[in-house]
Structure formats: C-alpha cells, structure tokens
C-alpha cells in the first residue's frame with residue numbers, strides 16, 4: 001500500500017512539473033470515461049479576478065499555474081494524482097479530478113483528507129448524475145412487482161447504483177429454456193436429476209440443464225395425482241427471468257439483477273425432484289464436489305430454491321445448506337403456497353436460509369402464501385384470478401404445452417415468484433458489497449425491508465426493498481451510529497444516498513437497527529412516510 005502511494009505521488013509530481021500542456025489543460029475535460037471528481041470551495045481568493053470577463057472562462061496562465069500548484073498540493077495530501085479541471089461559476093470554487101473512478105469508500109476517504117486542508121472551506125464529490133434508470137424493455141410497464149409503490153421492490157432506484165454485475169445466482173429448478181431474453185445471462189449449468197423418468201430427457205445426470213418439459217398425465221405422480229393432465233410448467237425459465245432477464249434490450253421483460261449470471265441447476269422434473277438430487281445441487285452450485293459430476297467452474301454466491309414440500313428440515317437438506325453457506329452462498333427459499341405455516345414446509349424451515357413469503361399487488365399477503373416464524377421477508381409473488389391476470393409476476397416463458405415451443409412471456413403467482421425477487425436483490429447487495437457474508441446479506445435484506453402497506457401478518461420484516469438494501473450495503477463498514485439529541489430530519493435528494501447518518505432514539509421506537517431500517521427509505525428517498533429516526537449527514 002505504501003509503495004503504491006509513493007508511485008502515485010511520483011506520477012502526480014511528474015504531471016505537475018513537466019507537462020502542464022497535458023495535465024493543465026485548456027479548461028476542457030479530456031478524461032475518457034467517468035472518473036471521480038470533487039468540487040472544492042477555497043477560503044482564500046482564487047486569483048482569477050484580474051483576467052475575467054466571465055468567471056467561467058478563467059483560462060489564463062496565472063490562474064492555471066495557481067491551480068496547478070494547488071492540484072500538486074492536493075495530490076501530496078491524498079497520495080494520488082489530482083488534476084485541476086476548471087473553476088466553476090461560483091466564487092472560489094474549483095473542480096479537481098482523480099485519474100479513475102474511485103469506490104464509494106475511497107471517495108469518502110478522499111473527501112475526508114481534502115477537508116483537512118486549511119485553505120478549503122468545503123469539498124464535495126462532483127457526482128455523476130444520470131437519468132433515473134428505467135429499462136426500455138417493452139413489457140417493463142407490466143412488471144408492477146419492480147416499480148409500483150404499493151407492491152414493488154424499489155428496483156429502479158437500486159439500478160442507478162448496481163445491476164448484479166459479477167455475481168452468479170444459481171437457480172435450482174426445472175432447468176431453463178434458451179430464450180432471447182435470457183441467453184446472454186445463462187451460464188452452463190448442470191442437470192442433477194438422476195432418475196430417468198423424472199428427468200424426461202432420456203438420461204440421468206448430464207451437463208445439459210435445458211428444460212425438456214415436465215408435463216404429466218392424470219395419475220402419473222401417484223395417489224391419483226394430478227387429477228388431470230398438467231402441462232409443462234417452464235418454472236425454472238420464469239424464475240430465472242425474474243432474477244436476470246436480459247434488460248435494456250428493447251425486448252420483453254427486465255430482471256432484478258440483470259447483469260448477474262444465472263447458473264441453472266436442474267433438480268425438478270416430472271412430478272418434482274428427489275431431495276437427494278436437490279441437496280447435491282445445493283452443494284454443487286456453491287462449488288462443492290459431487291462424485292461423478294465435474295466441478296462447477298462458476299460457484300454461485302446466491303442460490304434460489306423456489307421449491308419445497310411438507311415436512312421438517314431433513315438432515316440431508318440441512319447439511320447441504322450448511323456446506324453451501326460455508327462456501328459463501330446465501331440461500332433464498334420459497335415459503336410455500338399452502339396458506340399455512342411455513343414451519344411445516346421444507347426447506348423453508350431449515351436453518352440458515354432466507355425464507356420468502358409472497359405479497360400481492362397491493363402489498364398485502366398473497367392469499368396462498370405460507371407465513372409464520374420461519375418467514376424472514378416478503379416479496380411480490382402476485383395474486384391472480386385468471387390465466388395471464390396482470391396481477392401476477394411477469395417473466396420469461398415458453399409456449400409449449402408438453403415439449404418446448406417458442407419464447408414468450410407469462411404471468412405466474414406463487415412464493416416461487418417471490419423468492420427470486422429476494423435472490424435478485426441479494427445479488428445486487430453482493431455487487432455493492434462483494435465481501436458480504438451470507439449472514440450479512442440476509443441481515444441487510446431483513447433490516448431494510450419496507451413496512452407492509454396492506455395486511456401481511458407473520459410475513460417477516462417487510463417487503464424486500466432493493467434501493468434501501470443496496471444503499472445500506474454501500475454505507476461504509478466502519479461507520480458508527482451515534483445518538484443525536486439535536487436530530488433534524490434532513491433527507492438526501494432523491495437518487496442520492498447517505499454516506500453517513502445519525503441515529504435519533506425516540507423513546508424505544510427507534511432503538512434497534514431494525515427500526516432504523518424501517519425508516520431508512522424515508523431519509524434516503526425523501527419520502528416522508530412516518531417518523532424518521534435518522535438523518536443523513538452527507539449525501540452522494
């Protein structure tokens with residue numbers, strides 16, 4: 001670290017002393033691509049007045065020399081190359097640039113170092129603002145579960161910061177259909193189904209995780225089930241699309257973590273899947289070894305399991321879950337669709353998983369969703385009264401009734417649809433905070449969930465809130481919550497997030513981190529919903 005700083009100082013000084021024509025430019029910003037910049041207000045008079053017709057055109061040699069010298073001083077102070085860009089229209093304000101895009105933590109450190117300069121009245125990041133990111137996917141407007149205020153997960157505001165880049169999300173499901181709105185985000189996965197009849201692809205385990213269809217005729221599954229022909233579900237294709245459909249491609253739907261990669265692990269076939277195959281899938285997905293199966297070259301840090309059955313958590317499941325967690329994977333599971341207690345549904349009732357209940361478009365409990373003390377959090381699962389009711393969750397689908405047909409898009413409802421929303425947000429958190437452990441991610445998810453706008457009892461801490469979760473993940477690790485008797489609610493402007501905040505304890509109402517999280521959105525997004533217990537001291 002020290003050696004690196006010295007090297008950077010040398011570069012800065014070379015720049016300062018030898019190449020004013022390169023480094024001290026003509027007031028134009030020649031940087032290619034976004035770099036981190038700061039706006040500084042000096043206490044001292046900047047020497048531009050004698051030369052100015054306009055304060056925005058200060059390109060005189062004296063001013064350039066003065067500002068170059070200040071850039072050199074700042075470079076030495078912070079140990080990285082700082083170059084002068086221009087002065088602004090405000091008195092004694094100047095813009096300086098680093099040579100790259102700094103991380104949030106580096107930026108905060110830089111600002112703190114610069115603020116120590118006696119000549120500087122204040123300094124703030126010259127932040128790069130964008131239009132709020134709304135995907136151009138043609139069906140995006142129908143994805144209420146991402147953007148509507150009552151039922152949505154606050155995805156658009158999160159997308160201004162992260163998109164799941166660099167994160168692998170395993171989808172343990174029926175496999176996937178190659179789909180124009182999925183292909184670019186799908187990794188080679190594995191077909192873990194060992195039983196040939198269940199698999200329906202003519203063999204046991206193999207490296208092709210594509211979904212051949214899971215249709216069954218009446219009675220095929222035993223005990224007279226199903227009672228009538230059941231068409232292929234394309235369940236894994238739908239779940240995968242919610243997590244990481246190709247987005248901003250002017251086509252179809254968007255995904256929650258649309259720059260993440262999907263690792264399809266096929267564990268469900270006709271009439272479902274055996275727990276032994278599913279457990280092997282969990283271990284393999286996280287990078288563990290399974291005899292007879294090649295090592296997974298793309299271990300997942302998030303595992304989605306929109307599956308389950310009645311019963312207690314088996315030793316087989318719990319051991320597989322523990323192994324995957326030890327390898328750094330967070331496991332998100334559906335609470336189940338029995339309108340019952342998730343404690344009686346597994347793997348929802350296993351230890352160390354994030355169990356997800358389903359909410360409807362109004363943000364209340366979906367009428368089929370399991371609830372109970374096993375549930376950690378809720379997410380949109382939709383609630384439909386007819387086929388293709390737009391109150392369901394819209395994602396990638398296939399037209400085939402039995403064998404695969406053409407790409408299309410379809411609405412589904414279920415805790416199966418809720419879980420991938422949470423898995424997607426987990427991937428966003430993982431990008432925002434790459435060293436976060438499964439427990440840290442789970443805590444961030446739960447702590448930042450927003451209150452239910454409609455009735456949902458025993459549905460966990462709230463509806464998953466992508467923006468609040470990502471914002472919290474981007475706040476520095478070493479940041480301290482402080483008691484602030486002089487609390488004033490001062491929210492950050494919409495689209496920015498606090499880099500530090502102060503805790504106001506209001507009786508016992510805001511004395512826990514969980515309570516803090518419930519009001520976090522109000523302070524970050526400037527939505528005045530109820531009492532705010534924290535204020536942002538600095539925004540970015």
Ligand SMILES: [Ca+2]
Pocket residue numbers: 191193199201202203204205206
């Ligand atoms: Ca197979």
Ligand SMILES: [Ca+2]
Pocket residue numbers: 191201206207208209210
């Ligand atoms: Ca196969």
Ligand SMILES: [Ca+2]
Pocket residue numbers: 137181245246247248249250251252253254
């Ligand atoms: Ca799309």
